[in-house]
Amino acid sequence: MKASDGQLIEGTLSGSLEAFDRLMQRYQGQVYGVAFRMLGDSESALDVTQETFVKAYRRLRQLRRASRFRWWVTRIAVNESRNWLRRYGGSFDYEELDPALRDPGERPEEAVLRRDKRKALLAGLDRLNPKQRNAVLLRYFQDLPLREIAAAMGCSEGVVKNILHRSLLKLRSELEMRWQQS
């Protein structure tokens, strides 16, 4: 029978690395997906996935409800990806240069434009307030449905809709300002 997240977490906390390995197998695709969306690069995403699981293991005792593991571990992945961008994302751009991500028909100037927009988009997230940023990250980076976003944020679905709308309006005006300045 398939072990629940709770059983695997309990096993891990009792010292079973095998249990933690099974947890990683269960969530590695999801964690990698979050990191990939934020970083746009497979090698960095895999590195961040590794960092995420190391942090998750070290903080596992802080997790209060096993049923929240999925949400909790992807939040760590989002934070680790943001740290990664802060540390290494300043002056280079992965996706223009990674052949796996580059459209062969795309001209260099188009690639530069696309890359700059992506960078501005991620930088614009820092201008949102924490609640707005959370809603955008949960919706677009963790790919959660409305119901789960509402549960994660502890508010109603109607409030989440409202926050998302306001977030995108604010993000859009931030981006317009940046593009006009540049």
Add this chain to the structure above:
Amino acid sequence: MSSCQENRSLLEDYLAGGLDNPKLEKLLKHLSDCPQCAGVVELDRRLGGLGDPSDLPPPQDFAAMRRAVLRQIGDAAAGRSTRWPSWMAAAAALILAFLAGYAMNWRSGEDSDLAQLRRALTATGTASELAAAKDLISNVTLRRLPSGRISIGLDWTRHLELEEEANSPLLAGLTARVLVDQDRLGTRLKAVSLAGDSSNPVVEDALIFALRHDPHPAVRLRVLEILTGLPASDRIEAALLETLRHDRSVQMRMLAVDYLVGRRIAKDTIRQAVEDADLAGDSAVLLRVFDGASLQ
């Protein structure tokens, strides 16, 4: 024309996951008249398309990642505190007495490991020789401490933690190893940032090696930034001409052109290197050669 206020709930529903057909048509009609709401929908599309992770890495990459995690956390798990039954407390006292004696020998074992490591990392050799040698060093972590010293963790004959001065020969040797062995991306980037402080020729050699061989453009870009900040030399100029001939990244080749033009390398030599490459984006790079040269 309907107002944004009237269509607000439709737009909110759309952003939250979609709309059914009649409502969608009504929203689309509004979007065609309202650039602000159309901009929000465009942003939604752009955010949704930031990346498609449907192509997951092969299972062996995930397996290697998990092994690395388990190695990293293995020590912590082994060292996790355990609540002992009271009868074991007395036994623990005896064991502690034994360990005190054992630690004396263990300490000298540690010194011997460190001495061996120091010898291995400070041995001379070219970057290519280092790459071929494949030392048994793995899981390297590098961290700059507030004091300016560097905290190093690595697996050698066993896991070692040490601190070194930023200009120590051991750190230079380790930085070179990390760069040529193509360790994890994060470690390589950290090594490159430390390499900027080093004047050790072993490190410069490893940087030039990484500029040519590192698979990741982020590392090559950082390496290029550091090399172009070092005192000019024929080796660095030759390495950047090689970048023009081989590097697939337009950004890398543009930066190499800027440096070479600034060093007043003959325009024909640079142009020839670009043309030898026959890579995508050559026309943009060639344009840079002529634009840059005309500004000198």
